[in-house]
Amino acid sequence: QVQLEESGGGLVQPGGSLRLSCAASGSISSINNMGWYRQAPGKQRELVARITYSGRTTYADSVKGRFTISRDLAKNTLYLQMISLKPEDTAVYYCNAVGPSGPTWGQGTQVTVSS
Secondary structure, three states: OEEEEEEOOEEEOOOOOEEEEEEEEEOHHHOOEEEEEEEOOOOOOEEEEEEOOOOOEEEOHHHOOOEEEEEEOOOOEEEEEEOOOOHHHOEEEEEEEEEOOEEEEOOOEEEEEOO
């Protein structure tokens, strides 16, 4: 069993930056891939960025060049560095981990981009 806890969301002005963190605990060794998803009001949850066990990264086209996913294996923590934020980035951001038993989700953290 894996547990995930996100932090770092908040209110930021357009053009600003935020860094989200996701602390993982439990059966860490069973995790294959981790990622960040987001869900805006009235929209489906969508993939933002993903990192595989080997370190390969994937990004949604809408965030390429602005968001960076990374991890600190010693701290069992996943990060999402976000720069040049836009109002359309406003959403609840969820951390995701995939292991042999399937996906695990965090509780989400709200990111609001507004002036």
